[in-house]
Amino acid sequence: xxxxxxxxxxxxxxxxxxxxxxxxxxxxxxxxxxxxxxxxxxxxxxxxxxxxxxxxxxxxxxxxxxxxxxxxxxxxxxxxxxxxxxxxxxxxxxxxxxxxxxxxxxxxxxxxxxxxxxxxxxxxxxxxxxxxxxxxxxxxxxxxxxxxxxxxxxxxxxxxxxxxxxxxxxxxxxxxxxxxxxxxxxxxxxxxxxxxxxxxxxxxxxxx
Numbered sequence: 001x002x003x004x005x006x007x008x009x010x011x012x013x014x015x016x017x018x019x020x021x022x023x024x025x026x027x028x029x030x031x032x033x034x035x036x037x038x039x040x041x042x043x044x045x046x047x048x049x050x051x052x053x054x055x056x057x058x059x060x061x062x063x064x065x066x067x068x069x070x071x072x073x074x075x076x077x078x079x080x081x082x083x084x085x086x087x088x089x090x091x092x093x094x095x096x097x098x099x100x101x102x103x104x105x106x107x108x109x110x111x112x113x114x115x116x117x118x119x120x121x122x123x124x125x126x127x128x129x130x131x132x133x134x135x136x137x138x139x140x141x142x143x144x145x146x147x148x149x150x151x152x153x154x155x156x157x158x159x160x161x162x163x164x165x166x167x168x169x170x171x172x173x174x175x176x177x178x179x180x181x182x183x184x185x186x187x188x189x190x191x192x193x194x195x196x197x198x199x200x201x202x203x204x205x206x207x208x
Contacts, residue, residue, distance in 0.1 A: 072147065072149045075147065075149055076147055078177070079112050079145075079147070079154065079175075079183070080112050080113065080114050081111075081112065081206055081207070082109065082110070082111050082206070082207045083109065083110040083111070083112075083183060083204035083205065083206050083207065084107075084108065084109060084204065084205050084206075084207055085105045085107060085108025085109065085110070085122060085123075085202060085203070085204055086105060086182070086203050086204065086205045087100075087104070087105050087202075087203035088100075088101040088103070088104060088105045088122075088124065088200065088201070088202055088203070089101055089200070089201040089203065090102075090198050090199075090200060090201070091186060091198060091199045091200075091201050092196075092197075092198060093189040093197060093198070093199055094197075098201060101124075101200065103124040103125055103126055103137065104124065104125045105122070105123070105124060105125070105202075105203075106123045106124060106125045106127070106137075107123040108120075108121055108122040108123055108202075108204075109121050110185075110202075110204050112145055112154075116144045116145060116146070117142075117143075117144055117145070118142060118143050118144055118145040118156055118157075119141075119142045120139075120140065120141055120142070120156065121138075121139070121140045122138070122139045122140070122202070123137065123138050124137040124138070125137070135162055138162070139162060139163065140161070140162045141156070141158045141160060141161035141162065141163075141166065142158070142159060142160050143156065143157045143158045143159035143160065144157045144159070145157070148172075151172075152174055152175065153172045153173060153174045153175065154172075154173050154175055154185070155170050155171070155172055155173075156170070156171045156172075156173060157169075157170050158170075158171065171187070172187075172188055173185035173186065173187065173202075174186045174187075174188075174199075181206065182203055182204065182205050182206075183203070183204040183205075183206070184201050184202070184203050184204075185201070185202045185204065186199045186200070186201045186202075187199050187200045187201075
């Protein structure tokens, strides 16, 4: 085993097989370039420093899970799991006042998985009066989730949606937790038909 192609570098960086191969080739080429100017010990040192500085593990599907103080990792762990919908509220962004939504929550489920997948179903009261076969009062979508801790929100990337017009949408949900650990996800504020600017808050309770 030569000093440049150390497999331990790829393992320390958490690279997959494809990225490990790319790193190995790049390191070999770089070693060739510096071979005539530096002794072997210095070659290995240069290569390892450049690899550590420039190559990062891929995270195409997983939510953000690291921060300098560990706070994002803790938050990610707190979000992962299955949640039950217990309330829907209207929030006045000017005052922060919350009131029960006109159509309250009847049931619902939210799932955040550790590999970044997402599933949401929301059922509002009053569906018993809807025409047979109607989806009125029911919403459902799935896709992947992305944590933007610096912005205080989770992005729901909707790969599929009962409402066809919403497919492909990246919906921001601004999160907060109460003293009992319940999760509130608020939509961005928007002007409604009655002229009021409000956001909708979905309150979730984690299922053990």
